[in-house]
Amino acid sequence: MPLGRLDRPVRTPGLERTLVSTSPVSSTSDKVVAxxxxxxxxxxxxxxxxxxxxxxSARDLYEQxxxxxxxxxxxxxxxxxxxxxxAYAQSLSALLGTDAPRERNDVLFSALTTGxxxxxxxxxxxxxxLENTLVVTHTDLLGLLEGTEGAxxxxxxxIGESRHCAAMAALAGKSPVSDIDLFLKTSEVDSLAPKx
Amino acid sequence: xxxxxFNRDELRRALRDTADHRRDALGPIxxxxxxxxxTRSLSRRRxxxxxxxxxxxxALVAACGGSxxxxxxxxxxxxxxxxxxxxxxxxxxxxxxxxxxxxxxIFVYEAVARAGVLSGDAAEIAKxxxxxxxxxxxxxxxxxxxxxxxxxxxxxxxxxxxxxxxALTLILGDEExxxxxxxxxxxxxxxxxxxxxTIAGATYQAYVPxxxxxxxxAAAMGIGDQEARHAxxxxxxxxxxxxxxxxxxxxxxxxxxDTDSPAAAYASPSAFGTQAPVPVTLGAPGETxxxxxxxxxxxxxxxxxxxxxxxxx
Numbered sequence: 001m002p003l004g005r006l007d008r009p010v011r012t013p014g015l016e017r018t019l020v021s022t023s024p025v026s027s028t029s030d031k032v033v034a035x036x037x038x039x040x041x042x043x044x045x046x047x048x049x050x051x052x053x054x055x056x057s058a059r060d061l062y063e064q065x066x067x068x069x070x071x072x073x074x075x076x077x078x079x080x081x082x083x084x085x086x087a088y089a090q091s092l093s094a095l096l097g098t099d100a101p102r103e104r105n106d107v108l109f110s111a112l113t114t115g116x117x118x119x120x121x122x123x124x125x126x127x128x129x130l131e132n133t134l135v136v137t138h139t140d141l142l143g144l145l146e147g148t149e150g151a152x153x154x155x156x157x158x159i160g161e162s163r164h165c166a167a168m169a170a171l172a173g174k175s176p177v178s179d180i181d182l183f184l185k186t187s188e189v190d191s192l193a194p195k196x
Numbered sequence: 197x198x199x200x201x202f203n204r205d206e207l208r209r210a211l212r213d214t215a216d217h218r219r220d221a222l223g224p225i226x227x228x229x230x231x232x233x234x235t236r237s238l239s240r241r242r243x244x245x246x247x248x249x250x251x252x253x254x255a256l257v258a259a260c261g262g263s264x265x266x267x268x269x270x271x272x273x274x275x276x277x278x279x280x281x282x283x284x285x286x287x288x289x290x291x292x293x294x295x296x297x298x299x300x301x302i303f304v305y306e307a308v309a310r311a312g313v314l315s316g317d318a319a320e321i322a323k324x325x326x327x328x329x330x331x332x333x334x335x336x337x338x339x340x341x342x343x344x345x346x347x348x349x350x351x352x353x354x355x356x357x358x359x360x361x362x363a364l365t366l367i368l369g370d371e372e373x374x375x376x377x378x379x380x381x382x383x384x385x386x387x388x389x390x391x392x393x394t395i396a397g398a399t400y401q402a403y404v405p406x407x408x409x410x411x412x413x414a415a416a417m418g419i420g421d422q423e424a425r426h427a428x429x430x431x432x433x434x435x436x437x438x439x440x441x442x443x444x445x446x447x448x449x450x451x452x453x454d455t456d457s458p459a460a461a462y463a464s465p466s467a468f469g470t471q472a473p474v475p476v477t478l479g480a481p482g483e484t485x486x487x488x489x490x491x492x493x494x495x496x497x498x499x500x501x502x503x504x505x506x507x508x509x
Contacts, residue, residue, distance in 0.1 A: 074439055076438075076451040076452075077440035078440075080445055081440055143414035148404075148405035151405055154404075155469070158401075159401050162420075162428070163427065163428035164440075166425050170439055176429050183432070184328070
């Protein structure tokens with residue numbers, strides 16, 4: 001991508017803005033890769049719609065746990081996590097427009113609902129599993145999404161959910177030293193991402 | 197100077213000479229175009245007459261200029277412009293930059309270990325992070341060579357010079373330049389590590405829309421996920437009383453924090469991964485009692501490890 005061809009600005013932090021060519025192909029060494037589209041493709045829309053339903057399920061699960069009395073002195077953190085997942089769903093709506101489902105994934109919600117009860121420790125472990133599942137799912141989605149706008153949004157959601165995993169390990173009373181893998185490693189969970 | 201300083205006779209002579217000069221110069225044009233009606237097309241003969249007169253006038257004007265150069269007047273010699281290198285933001289350049297950032301992190305954790313700043317749990321966490329960054333550097337280097345590029349194996353020189361070296365100097369002190377060591381080196385190292393890990397995660401996030409190959413996006417965020425978890429773990433250590441920030445969230449007042457300014461660290465500081473600068477306050481207080489704040493940022497275009505740099509000294 002020659003920097004001299006400056007017709008598609010892409011936001012990056014720092015001193016300048018990165019400007020990327022919209023030329024139809026770009027070369028990475030001897031491998032030629034088509035320049036990806038910005039907007040979601042029709043296949044992307046299905047994947048992003050799935051992601052929104054999963055986020056709404058997560059929001060409802062956190063709200064259920066708070067309503068049940070979970071959280072202890074970290075109840076405000078649980079309320080904030082519910083708001084995070086709602087924000088993810090709203091951002092996906094902004095990208096998808098009328099294609100956004102705006103309803104939760106009932107299968108996912110039903111599968112996890114019993115874990116989001118009043119006991120803070122067990123609820124935090126269930127939430128840790130949920131956040132790990134979402135991280136794995138979003139990582140898989142990034143390998144499937146064509147459009148860069150959808151990929152950028154999913155990447156920013158993924159970073160937020162990675163941090164949720166560590167927060168929930170701490171809320172479950174786990175040690176950042178002796179239980180460090182619970183904080184740092186993506187647990188062995190199955191991705192929910194639809195297959196390509 | 198006043199009008200009386202002029203010699204009136206000299207002034208009159210000068211005006212007369214100017215009028216004669218103008219008449220001499222414009223005469224051929226006036227003569228050649230006499231009787232022409234410019235609203236109609238010119239005959240071929242008159243066209244050449246007018247054209248010749250115009251060329252003569254242009255030559256006269258040029259001669260009156262009295263300058264040897266037709267260019268704009270200037271003082272001194274302009275340097276010969278150097279042609280800029282065409283630096284392409286390829287997937288290889290992005291991966292090499294990511295590798296360089298991993299080596300910045302490795303440098304920090306190795307320097308801290310050598311200085312013996314951390315002990316106990318903090319030292320164990322730092323050792324784990326060091327191992328993880330070595331694995332990440334290997335992974336990004338492998339992806340680089342897989343694309344046909346040359347893997348980079350050193351810290352990013354620009355980030356090292358503007359962030360890492362100054363930060364370590366503030367923490368460890370420097371007798372030569374008279375910078376005192378900080379009062380609490382362990383706390384400062386953890387604060388620096390929190391900022392560094394946050395920026396590392398943000399860098400991989402920033403690269404997702406820039407990578408052409410979508411399989412690389414997933415691979416990059418597999419590492420970005422790890423960096424974000426490093427930062428979150430440090431957020432737990434530094435601020436165990438509030439795991440998730442409420443700043444900017446539309447939640448009920450009873451769940452909001454009691455302060456208008458966010459804490460320096462959280463396990464989860466915001467809903468989305470951001471690419472904003474991460475401020476970190478380090479070092480001993482100065483004469484006014486204030487400490488230095490360093491704003492860490494993700495690598496920008498002038499910090500990228502382009503392939504052409506390998507051929508430069």
